[in-house]
Amino acid sequence: MLARKELKRFSRMLLGATFAKVEVIYEDEEAIKALDKSSGIVVVSNHQSNLDPPLINGYFPMDLGFVAKKEMASWPFYGIWMRKSHCIFLDRSNPREGIKSIKKAVKIIKSGYPTAIFPEGARSLTEEMGDFKKGSFRLATDTNGIIVPVTVKGTYDIQRRGSIWMKMGRKVKLIIDKPIDVKESSMEERKMLDIKVKKIIEENYRRY
Structure with missing residues (x-):
């Protein structure tokens, strides 16, 4: 899908604007690159910063959509391409609408569009990870698909929750683990x- 390719391009540009030094680490690169999109792929990641979606989208070896907070729909340019890329915007203040959004995301994944989700539900206030919400894993269980655990490390150092300031030239790591069928x-x-x-995800965060 052209829109997802454009979203990946914008993602890399956004990271590039911070002069971030990105390192991608695979636990099993061949297994990831052999995945079939039609099998229903769900990328699951920890959440440290607003820069996590651009990092994952820009450097994961597939074109992705996201289950993201509804506020991201209003991001300049980036939000437009997210809407065109079959991203799902989640209203966390409305549980009923949230269930509808998850069901919609399941249909998108079954249609062969890999999708990422942050099961903490919000960015970490510290570098410690919050609880992973079980409901997020319905994307994988209802799809009967593939989970790819992804660890984000370093975006917290660029922009922390509650801050509008970004620090330049930080090291960022994206650790892509083995798929779980x-x-x-x-x-x-x-x-x-x-x-x-x-x-x-926690073990990879500590290890790398």
Whole structure:
């Protein structure tokens, strides 16, 4: 989809404006690049900064959409391309609308459009990760698809929650872990996906 390619281009431009030094680390690059979009791919990441969506979108090896807070729809230029790219804007103040948004995202993923989500629901106030909301994992369980755990590290140092200021030239890492096939998970394992994926992301954050 052309709109997603443009969103990736804008994402890289946005990171470039901060002179960030981006490093992408794969735990299993071949497994990630062999993924079939039609299998239903959900990228799950921790959330440190407003720069997380541009980082993931710009440097993940597929064109992505997002489940994002509704405020991002009003971002200049970037919000326009998000709307064109089948991104879902979530109203966190309205649980009923939130459920509708997740169902819509499931349909988009099943149609072969990989989508990313931040299960913490909001940016971290510190570098410590918040709880991963189980509802976020419906994207993967309802799709019966593939979860790709992604760890973002360093965007917190560029722009922290509550600040409009950005620091230039910081090191940023995007750690892409092995895919998790939900179809091969038992019912008990599915119930624990939030804990399993958070543990993977936390371990990579500490390791790198």
